[in-house]
Amino acid sequence: MTEDLTGPPWATDWTKSAAEYRDSLPTTVRDQIIDAVTELKCSRHPYRDDHLDTAKVNIEPVRSTQPRGAHLLYxxxxxxxxxxxxxxxxxxxxxxxxxxxxQ
Structure with missing residues (x-):
């Protein structure tokens, strides 16, 4: 089913607490966050690191036993x-x- 998806750029939403924390950070950090999220939004699949600029970001699953579950973007x-x-x-x-x- 995931191969039939509409494709990038993916729609993105933030939880309220994550958005408030993002908005409280310095401008230079917010710019880095925007760049990282843009990389993710434009990737072919948000759970794979192919076609990502790995010098800027990398991703991994939170739990290896749930590869389609939550992921971390560094x-x-x-x-x-x-x-x-x-x-x-x-x-x-x-x-x-x-x-x-x-940090």
């Missing part, structure tokens, strides 16, 4: 990460960013 050389899930609906596939962290 950015800023691993100083920050965000946890997201991908909902592969046929009409409008969507990435939901649940948690954001930056």
């Amino acid at each position: 950015f800023d050389r691993g100083r920050g990460w965000l946890r997201y899930v991908f909902t592969p609906r046929v009409a409008e596939p969507q990435i939901v960013i649940e948690t954001l962290f930056w």
Whole structure:
């Protein structure tokens, strides 16, 4: 089923707490987050790292036993990460960013 999806760019939404935390960070960090999420939105599949600029971002599943579950997207050389899930609906596939962290 996931091969029949509409394709990138994927719709993206943020949970309220992740969006509030993102908005509280310095501008340079927010710009890096925007770049990282743009890489993810434009990837062929949000759970695979092919066609991603791995110098900027990398992804991995939160639990190896759930490869289609939540994933982590690392950015800023691993100083920050965000946890997201991908909902592969046929009409409008969507990435939901649940948690954001930056140190």
